[in-house]
Amino acid sequence: MRHIREVPVFRSKQQKRLDALEEKYTSGFFKGKAEFVFDPSSEEQVIKRSMSLRQYLDEKIRRPGLGAVFLNGWEVVEPKRVHELLETDVSQFAYIKYFETFAWASHRSATCLYQLAPNEIDSEFGKRIDEQTVAGYLGSGTLQNKVYDNTLERLVSDYDYRPTLYWNPDFEIKEKEQSVTFYNNSRAKGYWVTIQGVTQTGQLVFYQKKYSN
Structure with a gap:
């Protein structure tokens, strides 16, 4: 009999956080490996500045479409409601998963969103902003707003x-x-x-x- 030495597997702090979110928010078909998994509230760019869900997903997923959209385990089919969700600040979502193929979406792609409950929203979020350096301004002067009619x-x-x-x-x-x-x-x-x-x-x-x- 050959004995194989045990190899310890260490999870990063971020992976532990994702695992905790997976356990807390998902169930049934929504559990399991997805092509993309996001924890927006832990990301510096989300903490520092306002960003809509649409902007966030465009940067992260880079796919032509989001496929079926699920919110807290329920499919959102009304286009107006999907639009409203995409324009919501991404800091309002605790956990996001994207599947290339998803059983509940007839094996199409799917974006699964888990929105924070009102009592889960951090009222201090957005105030934890570090000092930012931006381009300077010219010396003060009178603004001349020229208008050329023709x-x-x-x-x-x-x-x-x-x-x-x-x-x-x-x-x-x-x-x-x-x-x-x-x-x-x-x-x-x-x-x-x-x-x-x-x-x-x-x-x-x-x-x-x-x-x-």
């Missing part, structure tokens, strides 16, 4: 030196798309868009991207 007015106007093309300190983001109108200066080869603010849950939002003409 092309001729632009052509005959003085040279436009404005470093800031549009600034709105009280811009409230709605559910539907919103548009803003601004006019380039005379030397524009592109422009930066910076969005900075605070969500209703107290989380900081900072977005910055450069666009070239």
Whole structure:
């Protein structure tokens, strides 16, 4: 008889946390190995800034669709309700699983969401924000909000030196798309868009991207 030496298997702290969430939230067909498993509230990017479930899954799963959607073990079939869930802040979900094939979805792909109960939501979440370094600002000055009603007015106007093309300190983001109108200066080869603010849950939002003409 040949004796095989025992090999200890150590689980990481994160794996132990995932196992605990699996045990707490899943049952039946929902238990078991999935292609993707997420614990959003433990991730730095979720703690630091607001992010919708849609944004989170787009970054993490990178699939053309989410397949069937299940919330706390029940399938969500109404498109409006699915849309509402996707626009919910991802910090509201304790556990997320994605199956490439799932028995309860006729062996299609499926996204299983486990949402926190009201008494489970951490009211301090979003306040545990470390110091962040962002790009600095130019010296203070008077903002010149130029408006060119037509092309001729632009052509005959003085040279436009404005470093800031549009600034709105009280811009409230709605559910539907919103548009803003601004006019380039005379030397524009592109422009930066910076969005900075605070969500209703107290989380900081900072977005910055450069666009070239």
